[in-house]
Amino acid sequence: MNGWNQTTIGDQITLQRGVDITKKETVFGKVPVISSGGISAWHNQPINEGPGVVIGRKGSLGTVWWSEGPFWPHDTTLWVKDFKGNNRRFVYYFLTTLDTKGLDVGAANPTLNRNHVHPLPIVWPTRSQQDEIAAVLGALDDKIELNRKTAATLEAMARALYRSWFVDFAPVHAKADGRTPAHMPPETAALFPARFGPDGLPEGWNMEPLKLHVNVQKGLSYKGAFLASETDGLPLHNLNSVATHGGYSDQGIKFYNGEYRERHVVQAGDLIVANTDLTMNEIVIGFPAIIPKRLGPSGLFSHHLFKVEVAEGSPLSVPWLYCALSSSWIGRSVRAFANGTTVNMLPKDAFEIPEIPCPPKKVVETFDAVVAPMFEKQDDLQLEIQTLAQLRDTLLPRLMSGELRVGEAKELVEDVA
Template identity: 30%
Template sequence: MKSNQPVDWEEIQLGELFTAHYGKSLTQKNRVPGKYKVYGSSGITGTHNEFLVKGPGLIIGRKGTIGNVYYEKNSFYPIDTTYYVKESNRYDLLFLYYKLKTLDLDKMNTHSAVPGLNREQLYSIKTKFPKITEQKAIANILSTLDEKIETNNQINEKLEEMAQALFKHWFVDFEFPNENGEPYKSSGGEMVESELGMIPKGWEVKTINDISSEIITGKTPSTKEKENFGGNIPFVKIPDMHGKVYVEKTETYLSEKGAVKNKIVPKNSIMVSCIATPGIVSLAGQSCQTNQQINTIINKDNKMCYFNFFSLRNLSDTIRTLGSSGSATLNLNKNQFSKIKIVVPPKEMTDKYFNVVDKIFETIYLNQKENLKLIELRDTLLPKLMSGEIRVPLDNETLVEQS
């Protein structure tokens, strides 16, 4: 127990505070897609038309991915790899959520073959809790940060949908505005045969190699030489790309020694995963390098970056199919990747698209940057607020640091 914890906080054994209820089995074949989120030990696994628990509530991973804690404000369905915790007048549920996240539950594995979190071991944990009024004040600060992060994510999702909808309208449906401002195809614009089907007159079928000034396959420096790592050069791996328009922060960073000079990827380059999980597409948020599982398109014309981004996103299924060669690990090599064909409009069309959506992408980028700062602030405050090292006056005007 930390010595700086305040004396007016009560030490409580978790088993005396709440009940961890077992989730209930819900196989895929028995699920009916609906409005209620289904939670497993690693998070949301789908939806169902019925709920098991009236929200809000907490979900704790108990088998497989143990110790993960989720807060759900709406009614939900926790499956049998989880525990769930209901609201109570004995604690503030949001405070309990943040408290549990600081208790290293993921390290409490009691099963050898399949990781498991024993309920009695969970109940045996002792920790200190403030009075419920202070719990609410602390939870309010942390949840305000989380809500802002979620708001930014929702805004980015909508902005991305807008930019993608316009891309589809212009470059897939061929309804870009003609010289009279009318939708090209439906207004009788001339279409011609191509190897990829009918396309507008003046458009071309090109390869990824044609639209790139260079295609860079990343490389991992020797992990035996520790001096190759720990610098300030972002080193992008596939997990860094999941769910991201821009990759700005990475789990691993290279040193100047570890970086390979001819593998530098400039901002707004298109990074595409081609091995293991092929078909994930992200923009480089800053100059970086990638590992060998990623091929990166260096844009021949920077104003084509957003067109190239969505073109590659639209080819995700093709990339996955090409990477399925029958081997255990999916693998699309650079040569195959460079020969993938896309329909490319005249430069004035990609320039016009760039000018329309550039502000959209800039806002997405700035929101992602802001979220990184908010996450860093939240993660810095979390252990200090949960331990009482920083106290929150009940008027919420200032934060006070414990001496």
């Protein structure tokens, strides 16, 4: 390892304990408060202007967070106060490889002491080598972040279009005022009426019970003994598969090789809805997700989820229902049925009693033709994120140890990023 030197962590960086801040003291702003588990709040003043690196000190031991801009490191963390001329992003990547298990000094709660971290012996590259390594790994992370932002934009676009057409009725308002609906081809505009009925809905649309349009099935009550590896079981979508405020989260996926029934099977493209929330925040319960194709053609879903299918003869669709259940109108009507003291539960009644404004089938089909490609693109972006993250995680320890030359890593990265 030419140019790499024996040193200690304390010789290369200075770690400082984070600063406590209570909920009462927090003034909402643009500065992330970074705790050991990640961003826990937003404040109006930073401790450091960034870019910076934060490492979990208490609770989630050794978790590492990068902040591109100003940040507030919480008391449950350590943060790099002095980089001593080293590449900041390289320091971030280095700390992600640090094994903190043997450094826990907590009794009941895992705790990391900076005075035990500073003396650790390490092998350290020159600044120019740091720059090259950080550039290679940073290119992957930058592409991952770009994909995430693009996926989030597509999600926002789909939800905004749903709101425009089916909540605000913008095309109908425009035609009623004698205007041409904005950003809409004539053949699409022709699908919307030019006036409202006495019920306040677009003329020809009706309020109908949601139960006429959906079939709801509760998932598999599984046994932990039958959880398996990815190669030995079927994907088991569960409560953690639904992201906060809707959307699919890969972090929750499990695999199962026990018994199940046909009604517990889901296909790629099916709609699932969380029926349980371990908190009372209502940021997951009642929110939907669409099963992605990247996890295979079929799988199972747990009892903490409902599978919501479009009933035969209904003009509605999975993309329409997904956006509707994510919305503040229909989604809130469904989530209003959640109840519980310690665990929030959503009964099937939540899909039977609420009424929805039912649009004509042709309008829904036109909506699907616009948003379905957005959801498919999201799936492709998430699959690419997984591929990029796997490559980064493979290269990271080899680059940090000097086992892999930067030139070789660059060639691998250029093929995908």
